[in-house]
Amino acid sequence: MSNGTPAAEGADREIVAFRIADQEYGIDIMTVREIRGWTAATPLPQAPSYVRGVINLRGAVLPVVDLGTRFGMPPREESSRSVIIVVQAGTQLVGLIVDAVADILSISHDHLQPTPQVASEAAQAFVESVAAVDERMIQLIRLQEVFGHDAAQAA
Amino acid sequence: MRKTVLAIDDSRTMRDMLRVALTAEGFDVQLAEDGIDGLEKLRHVQPAVVITDINMPRLDGFGVIDGVRSDERFRRTPVLVLTTESAAELKQRAKAAGATGWIVKPFERTKLVSVLNRLVA
Amino acid sequence: MDPMEEIRQTFFIECEELLENLESGLLAMNEGEADEETVNSVFRAVHSIKGGAGAFALENLVAFAHKFETTLDEVRAGRLEPSAEVMNVFLRSADVLSDLVTAAQEGADTPSEAADGLIGELLALIGAEPEPAGKAEGGDVAFSPMPLALGDADDAPDFAPQPLDLPDLGAAAPAGHAVHFRPHPRLYELGSEPVLLIRALSDLGEVSARAETGAVPRLDAFDWEKTYLSLDLRMEGAPGAEAIEEVFEFVDGECDLKIEDADDPSGGPSGGDPLPPGPPPADESPPPASPPPAEPAPLPPTASQAAPAEPAGQKKPAPGAGARSTVRVDLDRVDRLVNLIGELVISQAAIAQCVENPDAQAGAHSSNALEEFKQLTREIQDSVMAIRTQPVKPLFQRMQRIVREAAAATGKSVRLKTEGETTEVDKTVIERLADPLTHMIRNAVDHGLEGPGKRLEAGKDEEGTVCLNAAHQSGRVVIEISDDGAGINRERVRAIAVDKGLIHENAPLSDAEIDNLLFAPGFSTAKEVSNLSGRGVGMDVVKRAIQALGGRISIASQPGRGTTFSISLPLTLAVLDGMVVTVEGHTVVVPLTAIVETLKPLPEQIHRVGGESPVIAIRDSFIPIVDLGVRFGYRSPVRDLDQHVILLIETEETSRAALIVDRIVDQRQVVIKSLEENYGHVPGVAAATILGNGQIALILDTDDLVARTAPAPAIAAVA
Numbered sequence: 004m005s006n007g008t009p010a011a012e013g014a015d016r017e018i019v020a021f022r023i024a025d026q027e028y029g030i031d032i033m034t035v036r037e038i039r040g041w042t043a044a045t046p047l048p049q050a051p052s053y054v055r056g057v058i059n060l061r062g063a064v065l066p067v068v069d070l071g072t073r074f075g076m077p078p079r080e081e082s083s084r085s086v087i088i089v090v091q092a093g094t095q096l097v098g099l100i101v102d103a104v105a106d107i108l109s110i111s112h113d114h115l116q117p118t119p120q121v122a123s124e125a126a127q128a129f130v131e132s133v134a135a136v137d138e139r140m141i142q143l144i145r146l147q148e149v150f151g152h153d154a155a156q157a158a
Numbered sequence: 159m160r161k162t163v164l165a166i167d168d169s170r171t172m173r174d175m176l177r178v179a180l181t182a183e184g185f186d187v188q189l190a191e192d193g194i195d196g197l198e199k200l201r202h203v204q205p206a207v208v209i210t211d212i213n214m215p216r217l218d219g220f221g222v223i224d225g226v227r228s229d230e231r232f233r234r235t236p237v238l239v240l241t242t243e244s245a246a247e248l249k250q251r252a253k254a255a256g257a258t259g260w261i262v263k264p265f266e267r268t269k270l271v272s273v274l275n276r277l278v279a
Numbered sequence: 280m281d282p283m284e285e286i287r288q289t290f291f292i293e294c295e296e297l298l299e300n301l302e303s304g305l306l307a308m309n310e311g312e313a314d315e316e317t318v319n320s321v322f323r324a325v326h327s328i329k330g331g332a333g334a335f336a337l338e339n340l341v342a343f344a345h346k347f348e349t350t351l352d353e354v355r356a357g358r359l360e361p362s363a364e365v366m367n368v369f370l371r372s373a374d375v376l377s378d379l380v381t382a383a384q385e386g387a388d389t390p391s392e393a394a395d396g397l398i399g400e401l402l403a404l405i406g407a408e409p410e411p412a413g414k415a416e417g418g419d420v421a422f423s424p425m426p427l428a429l430g431d432a433d434d435a436p437d438f439a440p441q442p443l444d445l446p447d448l449g450a451a452a453p454a455g456h457a458v459h460f461r462p463h464p465r466l467y468e469l470g471s472e473p474v475l476l477i478r479a480l481s482d483l484g485e486v487s488a489r490a491e492t493g494a495v496p497r498l499d500a501f502d503w504e505k506t507y508l509s510l511d512l513r514m515e516g517a518p519g520a521e522a523i524e525e526v527f528e529f530v531d532g533e534c535d536l537k538i539e540d541a542d543d544p545s546g547g548p549s550g551g552d553p554l555p556p557g558p559p560p561a562d563e564s565p566p567p568a569s570p571p572p573a574e575p576a577p578l579p580p581t582a583s584q585a586a587p588a589e590p591a592g593q594k595k596p597a598p599g600a601g602a603r604s605t606v607r608v609d610l611d612r613v614d615r616l617v618n619l620i621g622e623l624v625i626s627q628a629a630i631a632q633c634v635e636n637p638d639a640q641a642g643a644h645s646s647n648a649l650e651e652f653k654q655l656t657r658e659i660q661d662s663v664m665a666i667r668t669q670p671v672k673p674l675f676q677r678m679q680r681i682v683r684e685a686a687a688a689t690g691k692s693v694r695l696k697t698e699g700e701t702t703e704v705d706k707t708v709i710e711r712l713a714d715p716l717t718h719m720i721r722n723a724v725d726h727g728l729e730g731p732g733k734r735l736e737a738g739k740d741e742e743g744t745v746c747l748n749a750a751h752q753s754g755r756v757v758i759e760i761s762d763d764g765a766g767i768n769r770e771r772v773r774a775i776a777v778d779k780g781l782i783h784e785n786a787p788l789s790d791a792e793i794d795n796l797l798f799a800p801g802f803s804t805a806k807e808v809s810n811l812s813g814r815g816v817g818m819d820v821v822k823r824a825i826q827a828l829g830g831r832i833s834i835a836s837q838p839g840r841g842t843t844f845s846i847s848l849p850l851t852l853a854v855l856d857g858m859v860v861t862v863e864g865h866t867v868v869v870p871l872t873a874i875v876e877t878l879k880p881l882p883e884q885i886h887r888v889g890g891e892s893p894v895i896a897i898r899d900s901f902i903p904i905v906d907l908g909v910r911f912g913y914r915s916p917v918r919d920l921d922q923h924v925i926l927l928i929e930t931e932e933t934s935r936a937a938l939i940v941d942r943i944v945d946q947r948q949v950v951i952k953s954l955e956e957n958y959g960h961v962p963g964v965a966a967a968t969i970l971g972n973g974q975i976a977l978i979l980d981t982d983d984l985v986a987r988t989a990p991a992p993a994i995a996a997v998a
Contacts, residue, residue, distance in 0.1 A: 042973075043974070044975075045865070045967075045974060045975040045976065045977065046865070046912075046913075047954075047958075047961050047964070047977070048910065048911040048912050048961060048962065048963060048964065048977075049912065049961065049962055049963075050961070056975075057954070057958065057967060057975050058975065059969050059973050059974065059975050062952070062969065063952065063956070063957065064952045064953065064954055064956070064957060064958070064967045064969075064975060065957055066957055066958040095956070095957045095958070096957050097957065168323065168327070169293060169327040169330060169331060170289055170292075170293045171286060171289055171290040171293050171327070171330070171331035171334070172327070172330055172331065172334075174285075174286045174289050175286055175334055178282045178283075178286060213319070213322065213323050213326060214323070215316070215319075215320065215323070233468075234467065234468070234470050235470055236470035236471070237470060242329070242330065242333075253469065253529075253532070256468070256469060257469065258469045258470035258471055258529055259471075259528065259529030260529070263330050263333060263334070264330070264333035264334040272479065272482075275475070275478075275479060275482075276471075276475050276476055276479045276526060276529070277470070277471065277472070277475060278475070279472070279474075279475060
């Protein structure tokens with residue numbers, strides 16, 4: 004690495020890795036507020052299909068988003084084994100429904116690669132980059148893309 | 159050792175300003191919101207300097223000066239009155255009543271500090 | 280937060296309190312009920328606003344407050360009689376002061392014509408000439424606002440150090456100064472200390488000092504209360520004489536002090552030469568009380584002077600930015616809450632014990648403990664709600680001003696009587712009530728009250744009366760605005776309504792129905808809007824604002840006797856009276872204020888217009904049916920409507936709709952939770968609440984729901 008490289012580039016990023024269907028995704032740990040078990044959501048009228056509704060997060064109303072549906076996967080049965088990752092997106096708290104949380108990883112910037120062209124267009128919009136860790140491919144998600152627009156539209 | 163300043167003013171804004179400015183300069187600042195409150199705190203706080211507003215409910219600044227000067231322990235404790243320049247005649251009245259000096263509102267922090275440094279070691 | 284920004288916010292909160300004190304003090308003075316302390320508190324309020332404003336360089340606010348204060352001071356000193364004329368100027372000045380504070384808070388501390396005009400009137404009261412614009416009068420020069428630490432160059436007024444009566448030392452600055460200083464006993468008595476003064480001098484430049492000890496007595500003759508010493512100091516370098524003078528600022532009068540150019544022939548100490556004796560020693564003076572060095576010795580400068588001014592903090596906030604909403608809470612209420620929480624902890628321990636150590640009586644014990652726990656929870660809920668409530672007094676006080684202005688604009692003489700000012704309402708309700716109330720008060724003065732001539736003809740007092748009452752009534756707050764005017768001119772109202780096409784020419788309407796036409800959208804238009812109560816706002820807008828607060832408004836009028844508007848409001852916005860219903864397995868809450876009645880429809884009541892859109896016939900009107908399950912996407916349209924329950928709801932637009940739900944579960948209070956915070960607005964949904972089982976239920980926005988359903992409100996299907 005040259006001296007001119009900003010320090011941040013080589014620095015490790017801590018990522019929460021999770022699974023949806025057979026894919027692995029990751030989000031920056033700094034955006035994660037908590038991880039909690041599945042709770043049935045109260046559906047919201049006229050909401051986009053991937054917004055499953057709202058749940059009670061210790062007295063606050065938390066919208067939950069089915070990431071799989073958001074990424075264009077076919078809707079699946081809700082499972083009590085699902086997990087909700089509560090993330091901070093801008094000023095709002097949002098719950099992401101995922102199949103399971105895999106682990107927390109430190110990823111060096113050197114291991115990040117641009118999203119491969121083979122990915123679908125939808126995936127490319129939400130995936131900021133791809134990290135190769137051992138044999139795994141972890142797609143890092145651009146949180147703002149996931150609900151930035153729609154939340155704004157809904158508001 | 160940190161010097162204690164007892165600041166007496168019925169305006170919360172002014173109290174806050176004195177607290178912020180003096181704390182930043184390393185003083186221990188104790189606040190009181192009128193003359194009675196101020197004299198009550200005087201005994202506990204044992205201030206190195208007393209700063210008091212003049213026009214306050216319950217007991218005004220002149221009452222504070224009397225109270226400070228009539229207590230043997232604080233007979234020589236510097237007392238500064240808060241005044242506006244437009245109330246210039248108050249300075250002389252305050253001194254006649256036993257005040258050491260005055261602070262003109264609105265005050266500059268550097269000026270406030272240099273005034274205090276002339277009064278406390 | 281930046282400490283200065285925090286203080287700025289404190290200042291504006293304090294201003295609000297001070298303005299309230301000012302207004303109530305002035306009103307008391309106006310009624311001739313003011314004692315000395317009231318007058319003092321009025322003066323203090325203006326004085327404190329000026330003081331704080333000065334610190335934030337709010338020049339216009341300072342300038343106005345200063346003139347106001349000066350004139351008030353004349354009254355305080357008994358030199359100016361608080362006549363009706365004087366009080367009138369004061370009351371209007373309080374209004375302007377309040378406007379200036381608001382403007383300053385929004386970042387617009389700009390000159391105003393109203394302020395300039397009143398400054399003229401204030402000065403006229405004390406026989407002073409209004410100064411030409413831009414020039415301060417002699418005595419005021421020095422009170423130039425000075426920012427404490429905002430450091431915003433654009434805001435900072437030019438601040439020149441106050442010139443002293445000293446020769447200008449300008450270009451030919453001397454190499455130093457000689458200072459002769461002899462403290463008097465009084466200097467010590469007032470708490471000054473010469474050593475510290477000399478140290479302060481040494482911060483300005485190198486100082487050498489020589490003590491004149493000739494006056495010091497023998498030890499047995501020593502009086503600790505006296506001063507025996509005089510000092511001759513030599514300042515090197517060229518600090519301004521003003522700077523030296525400033526060090527001795529507080530002791531002027533308690534010492535002999537002479538400051539001269541070092542080169543002056545009459546000179547001070549030069550080099551280490553012995554000094555000529557100072558002024559002839561007074562007979563009581565000899566040896567040194569406090570011992571400064573008797574030999575010339577440079578004093579080390581102290582570092583404290585070097586403290587730099589606070590760096591430029593954040594810029595003046597954008598208009599309206601950063602104003603946090605705060606609540607003033609009585610300490611008693613906080614204490615009560617703290618006590619309750621303490622009891623809650625004990626209660627929790629009792630329950631825990633029942634659970635952990637089950638014995639024969641555990642059942643009885645735990646149900647007792649639970650009962651207590653429930654009771655405490657209720658009390659805590661009440662206490663927390665109480666924290667949000669505030670007395671309506673400040674709101675009512677603001678109306679005094681509205682009445683004054685409206686009276687002045689219409690040339691009527693009006694008196695506002697207020698009652699129940701200590702009645703407490705949710706802070707948000709108070710805030711949102713200000714506009715509708717203002718409008719209604721203006722209306723009462725403008726339209727409600729007759730002119731003075733007509734009043735006299737009718738045998739009434741020339742001065743009209745508007746009453747503003749607040750009271751608690753069965754869990755709600757009722758606010759009444761009444762006038763003793765001529766009452767509603769029903770002929771005219773009816774004519775206008777016919778003219779506007781709101782009613783049929785021959786529609787048989789009761790008096791109450793005619794009165795209620797005032798609330799009909801479109802009744803009030805620009806045509807009969809006078810410039811006073813006007814702004815194109817009608818009572819329909821008022822009604823909508825009240826309904827948005829979960830309130831209702833009604834009207835009662837007696838010809839020749841006056842009109843009364845009654846507003847009934849919930850105590851708090853955090854809680855809502857709701858009807859809990861289920862639709863297709865989902866639980867939904869409908870605000871009780873919207874529901875007119877609930878009914879089980881009979882098959883013959885239901886009709887389908889054009890085959891599809893169902894309507895229900897209730898007492899000769901056809902009301903559109905809205906199936907909540909369909910609207911919320913829970914199901915497709917059902918045919919067996921008569922198997923469901925209908926909630927007849929009335930919307931703000933006074934149109935009605937029949938809401939189809941499956942079952943009514945309960946009617947109770949629910950705590951309102953925002954959906955906007957983490958998500959956004961959902962059409963037809965006002966908010967959410969959390970049910971006992973932890974699930975979230977949506978609270979309907981009935982107006983929104985109906986507005987989106989029925990484009991054509993069913994006004995009069997008069998059969």
